[in-house]
Amino acid sequence: MTAPIEIEPAAGPAAGPQEGRGARRGALGYALTKLGGALLSIGMVVVATFFLFRLIPGDPAIAYTRDVPLTPDQLALLRRQMGLDRPLPEQFLDFVARALRGDLGTSYEYRRPVAELIGERLGPTLLLVGTGLVIAVSLGLWQGTRAAWNHGGRLDRFSTGISLTLWSVPTFWLGLLLLMVFAAGVGPIPGIFPTRGMEDVDAPDGPMYLLHVAHHLVLPCITLVAVVYAQYLVVMRSSLLDEIGQDYVTTARAKGLRDAQVRRRHAVPNALLPTVTLVFLHIGLVVQGAVTTETVYSWPGLGLLFYEAIKGPDFAVMQGTFMVLCVAVIIMNTLADVLYHVLDPRVRSA
Amino acid sequence: MTRLGGRLAALGLALSLAAFPATAAQAVPAGVQAVQEPAEGKRIVRLGAIQAIDSMNPFLAVRVISTSVHRWMYAYLTTPDSKTLQPSPDLAESWQASGDKLTWTFKIRDTKWSDGTPVTAQDAAWTLNKIMTDDGAKTANGPAVENFESVTAPDDRTLVIKTKQPQASMLELPIPIVPKHVWEKVPDIGTYEAERYPAVGNGPYIAVEHKKNAYVKLMANPAYWRGAPKIDELHVIFYENPEAANVGLKKGDIDWIGRLAGPQFQALAGDPNIVQWNTQGRRASYLQLNPGAATADGEEIGDGHPALKDVKVRQAIHYAIDKQALVDQVQNGLAVPANGSIVPPMYKDFFWEAAGDTRVTFDPARANKILDDAGYRKGADGIRTMPDGDRKLEMRFSIHTEDPIEDKLAQFLTGWLKDIGIQLTTRKLDSNKFTEETGSTALYDIAISGWSVNPDPEEVFATHLCSRRPTAAGEGGGTESFYCNEDYEKLYRQQLAELDRPKRIALMKQMQEKLYTDAPIIAVYYPNNLEAYRKDRITSITPIPEDKGILYGGSGYWPVYSLQAPAGPAPSDDDGAGPFTTAVVATAAGVVVVFVLGLILTARLRRKGDDDRE
Numbered sequence: 001m002t003a004p005i006e007i008e009p010a011a012g013p014a015a016g017p018q019e020g021r022g023a024r025r026g027a028l029g030y031a032l033t034k035l036g037g038a039l040l041s042i043g044m045v046v047v048a049t050f051f052l053f054r055l056i057p058g059d060p061a062i063a064y065t066r067d068v069p070l071t072p073d074q075l076a077l078l079r080r081q082m083g084l085d086r087p088l089p090e091q092f093l094d095f096v097a098r099a100l101r102g103d104l105g106t107s108y109e110y111r112r113p114v115a116e117l118i119g120e121r122l123g124p125t126l127l128l129v130g131t132g133l134v135i136a137v138s139l140g141l142w143q144g145t146r147a148a149w150n151h152g153g154r155l156d157r158f159s160t161g162i163s164l165t166l167w168s169v170p171t172f173w174l175g176l177l178l179l180m181v182f183a184a185g186v187g188p189i190p191g192i193f194p195t196r197g198m199e200d201v202d203a204p205d206g207p208m209y210l211l212h213v214a215h216h217l218v219l220p221c222i223t224l225v226a227v228v229y230a231q232y233l234v235v236m237r238s239s240l241l242d243e244i245g246q247d248y249v250t251t252a253r254a255k256g257l258r259d260a261q262v263r264r265r266h267a268v269p270n271a272l273l274p275t276v277t278l279v280f281l282h283i284g285l286v287v288q289g290a291v292t293t294e295t296v297y298s299w300p301g302l303g304l305l306f307y308e309a310i311k312g313p314d315f316a317v318m319q320g321t322f323m324v325l326c327v328a329v330i331i332m333n334t335l336a337d338v339l340y341h342v343l344d345p346r347v348r349s350a
Numbered sequence: 351m352t353r354l355g356g357r358l359a360a361l362g363l364a365l366s367l368a369a370f371p372a373t374a375a376q377a378v379p380a381g382v383q384a385v386q387e388p389a390e391g392k393r394i395v396r397l398g399a400i401q402a403i404d405s406m407n408p409f410l411a412v413r414v415i416s417t418s419v420h421r422w423m424y425a426y427l428t429t430p431d432s433k434t435l436q437p438s439p440d441l442a443e444s445w446q447a448s449g450d451k452l453t454w455t456f457k458i459r460d461t462k463w464s465d466g467t468p469v470t471a472q473d474a475a476w477t478l479n480k481i482m483t484d485d486g487a488k489t490a491n492g493p494a495v496e497n498f499e500s501v502t503a504p505d506d507r508t509l510v511i512k513t514k515q516p517q518a519s520m521l522e523l524p525i526p527i528v529p530k531h532v533w534e535k536v537p538d539i540g541t542y543e544a545e546r547y548p549a550v551g552n553g554p555y556i557a558v559e560h561k562k563n564a565y566v567k568l569m570a571n572p573a574y575w576r577g578a579p580k581i582d583e584l585h586v587i588f589y590e591n592p593e594a595a596n597v598g599l600k601k602g603d604i605d606w607i608g609r610l611a612g613p614q615f616q617a618l619a620g621d622p623n624i625v626q627w628n629t630q631g632r633r634a635s636y637l638q639l640n641p642g643a644a645t646a647d648g649e650e651i652g653d654g655h656p657a658l659k660d661v662k663v664r665q666a667i668h669y670a671i672d673k674q675a676l677v678d679q680v681q682n683g684l685a686v687p688a689n690g691s692i693v694p695p696m697y698k699d700f701f702w703e704a705a706g707d708t709r710v711t712f713d714p715a716r717a718n719k720i721l722d723d724a725g726y727r728k729g730a731d732g733i734r735t736m737p738d739g740d741r742k743l744e745m746r747f748s749i750h751t752e753d754p755i756e757d758k759l760a761q762f763l764t765g766w767l768k769d770i771g772i773q774l775t776t777r778k779l780d781s782n783k784f785t786e787e788t789g790s791t792a793l794y795d796i797a798i799s800g801w802s803v804n805p806d807p808e809e810v811f812a813t814h815l816c817s818r819r820p821t822a823a824g825e826g827g828g829t830e831s832f833y834c835n836e837d838y839e840k841l842y843r844q845q846l847a848e849l850d851r852p853k854r855i856a857l858m859k860q861m862q863e864k865l866y867t868d869a870p871i872i873a874v875y876y877p878n879n880l881e882a883y884r885k886d887r888i889t890s891i892t893p894i895p896e897d898k899g900i901l902y903g904g905s906g907y908w909p910v911y912s913l914q915a916p917a918g919p920a921p922s923d924d925d926g927a928g929p930f931t932t933a934v935v936a937t938a939a940g941v942v943v944v945f946v947l948g949l950i951l952t953a954r955l956r957r958k959g960d961d962d963r964e
Contacts, residue, residue: 056782059786059790062785062786062789062790074488074492074493075825075827076825077485077488081485109404110404110405111404111405111407111410111489111540111541112541112543120562121563176591176593176594179593179594179597180597183597183601184597184600184601185601191601194603195589195594195595195597195598195601195603196587196588196589196594196595196598196603197564197565197587197588198564199561199564200565201396201559201561201565201567201585201587202567294590295590295591296590296591296594297591297594298563298564298588298589298590298591298594300562300563300564304563304590307590308402308590313781313782
């Protein structure tokens, strides 16, 4: 073999073009463009939200008071309280003004500010979905790397098969199954996990409280991870497979680097890029919670709030959670764009 | 923070109890153990609820779970008797109506709020006046005081309510009386959350902690005037998912679930620890037949099929329905076929059952004959047409989307109506649209509905009044049928003013007969009340009414007050017993696994470092 051994071939991203002042101004301009786009999107979300939720058939006042006897006077009062008696343009301006101030309206069902309700549910959701996301990403990337490196092998077929099977399983069904087996106990398997929620009555204080919550977190978290980690696995696997055929990998091998080194130092960093988009997109969706998982385990998060709002129907809450979700996705997408710019020189030169 | 608050509150309560041992001992009748032996644990009952608390403020709460908890925390003027369901003394010891039936005088019981302050008629007057005068306080019980002229408390023991019109249902005000000295300090009732614990009340239980969307913890009120409940704590634990609640009951995380759906109830069969409670329920399920909808001003609205304006067609449809088959096939036998109207048989006094000639049985031949005689001729396709035109008897059946029970019912109904020459198409609507089309715009022919009835059924009768139809502007007034009948209206007004119970019941039975024969609605069945509890955790509970009644979701506090439970394990040094230890072990195991994984990873990284140095 006559491998041209000249200089250490650095992995793609490190070998960026020389950065001067012009480039930096370009970076700033790029960030500002992205930011402007994001703000525009948020504005459109606000407008779309308002009109979308007014398109829902039915009168919110009547829907809310279903099965509750009301006199026409009281109905009129309710309309006034909900601001439904004013003309649509006025309602819209009021809605925008309030939204800018962070006021998402008042829940008809709870008689409390929507922003407050969302704030209350954010913590449990971040805990559940955040933990789930970290585990799912780590597991998916690790398994995806392994699968791609040994592609076609038994390990590849096995791990990809398992993850795709779990991916196709309905979350609701898997959650209930885990609940019945590991919370209630079946045969020799003891039921060691709680059947609901984030904490029980008379939860312990101090550090023991953290353990108490962690105990409650196990089953919902496993459900969430089992269903989503396949995405990271598949994306990582295919993008690593793309890299394996590249010249620089051949070069690295030719240099006499160990197999593991070629993988870790050369192939994987390049293959990580597409997963960055996926991860950031999902961080945005974290806010939405995991509606189904939270419903099965009565986890007091945003997903449950949204689900209850739909059942209500509590338009103010639906509208508020919808908007928060959209804004979170937009912000995270913008961040991903900016990060891409930092990570990948090809984006910079483009 | 809330949890800590709850703890402090509980501690405060315990201290205040310790400070007044004499009061506590006095209030408790002989034979009831108020304070448990130090050697044994607490007697706790945990009720699973498939609904979270909407508000702990009784002026705002409308969900069943919240109003139930408020029934246990606050006294009402009267409460249904545990045997007869007739109004019986609660906060009001006795009462009297004036000769003109417009003035009610209540004698208020001499008892104490849980903070030691005496309960007076001022508390009741303040509560009712607040609802009458403050729009923010009307949310939960505004309609109940609509007819009130004035409410006053001439002295601490006397409450006087003057009404605009006679009101026979006065003795069933669904309003919890709150302590004036606590609530008058609230600046805006309409936005107040009432999350201060222990909450000051005078019912059998005191709420000491509420973790939103998770649980409410109540403790027995030792100063309760009937005597403290026989258990120490009552926990209401929220499950979003009924199946998960079932798992919780089987496992023993909760002790009792009320209001089960049929499949959920049946899934609990065969468990030796679980008692399945299957009794007559509060609800009537009925079909609504658009009788020619109009607004309250009499202006026609909607697009109901003209044939349904003809009472004969509505009666013929009644004859075509096999209610027993619906009970067996659609409700899996967990219901009673309806041979009456809107009041279910659980309310023995008010229930009216059709007999003799009035009784409609499943008789398609008779249904066909009625339609033939009325001139609705069958065409070649077997579908009838209107006598005076060529419009076919093709009708819509409106049901809710994704309701398997209504779906099944629609299949049966479609088949039966086809046999009598009426073509039925099912129309599935989301609940919003459904409410609008069947309640205010009248865009329906036949629809399904139902109503849960209170011990005083006045409200369900009111849903068929002319005045309940929407206004000209299309504002819904809460009609359940678009029915408007002069005789019915007259009977309703008579019962309003009839303070003699047997006479009032007779009037209400006439109204049911009217609805039955006129058939703007056709009652199909009365779904059973399905519940379940663990017999190892609840040793005794008395339903309301005592004879095969309801445990959860009925009116009043009797079942919850009557609860008896074995003492739990003696409190040990650590907070919780079994489950908590398991929790620690499980989590510790998890930590160990993570730690080992970390070690392996570190080892590998180190090896990688070695590689690099090569």
